[in-house]
Amino acid sequence: GAVVSQHPSWVICKSGTSVKIECRSLDFQATTMFWYRQFPKQSLMLMATSNEGSKATYEQGVEKDKFLINHASLTLSTLTVTSAHPEDSSFYICSAEGADLYEQYFGPGTRLTVT
Amino acid sequence: AQSVTQPDIHITVSEGASLELRCNYSYGATPYLFWYVQSPGQGLQLLLKYFSGDTLVQGIKGFEAEFKRSQSSFNLRKPSVHWSDAAEYFCAVDSGGFKTIFGAGTRLFVKA
Numbered sequence: 001g002a003v004v005s006q007h008p009s010w011v012i013c014k015s016g017t018s019v020k021i022e023c024r025s026l027d028f029q030a031t032t033m034f035w036y037r038q039f040p041k042q043s044l045m046l047m048a049t050s051n052e053g054s055k056a057t058y059e060q061g062v063e064k065d066k067f068l069i070n071h072a073s074l075t076l077s078t079l080t081v082t083s084a085h086p087e088d089s090s091f092y093i094c095s096a097e098g099a100d101l102y103e104q105y106f107g108p109g110t111r112l113t114v115t
Numbered sequence: 116a117q118s119v120t121q122p123d124i125h126i127t128v129s130e131g132a133s134l135e136l137r138c139n140y141s142y143g144a145t146p147y148l149f150w151y152v153q154s155p156g157q158g159l160q161l162l163l164k165y166f167s168g169d170t171l172v173q174g175i176k177g178f179e180a181e182f183k184r185s186q187s188s189f190n191l192r193k194p195s196v197h198w199s200d201a202a203e204y205f206c207a208v209d210s211g212g213f214k215t216i217f218g219a220g221t222r223l224f225v226k227a
């Protein structure tokens with residue numbers, strides 16, 4: 001089956017530093033990847049849609065200069081949280097769209113803690 | 116605007132008992148509907164999906180869901196719950212434009 005990985009699975013960083021999270025589709029090519037944010041005991045909120053070779057499309061209220069998304073290849077998308085602050089602490093989940101339209105395969109998530 | 120409502124924040128079921136998790140959606144056309152399960156600290160796993168055709172959909176782990184257009188519902192069911200089913204369950208709808216909208220989730224507790 002389609003597998004999506006994320007790295008790292010958890011990260012702790014100091015306030016003001018930047019953190020990069022990788023999302024990879026391991027056994028399929030993903031034209032479109034999605035980045036979600038999930039607060040404790042809450043649902044997933046779509047942050048942005050990432051298409052290979054083009055700029056990401058950000059949801060309303062998501063700061064594109066703070067959450068930099070790069071989708072350089074059909075198997076890799078990265079999310080960089082720049083100048084992180086404690087309020088950026090969250091669970092970040094990526095997903096990749098498979099060949100079957102409207103079906104997404106989710107990564108295991110990355111727990112970010114900013115101190 | 117499209118929306119997904121899961122009316123139950125949490126549900127407790129005895130092991131071996133049947134389960135039904137409710138999901139209602141608001142969408143202008145026939146939606147694409149999904150149920151996902153999330154274990155603590157994990158990503159989401161697709162249980163089943165409805166695109167068209169038979170309104171009773173079978174999924175993995177013994178789950179099924181029924182699409183009822185007249186009620187705008189897509190409830191998830193399982194005839195006999197196992198302790199390993201304890202998790203968070205999310206109903207989702209594809210709103211078009213390749214955007215998936217998730218419900219708030221229902222946490223399932225299973226008691227022995």
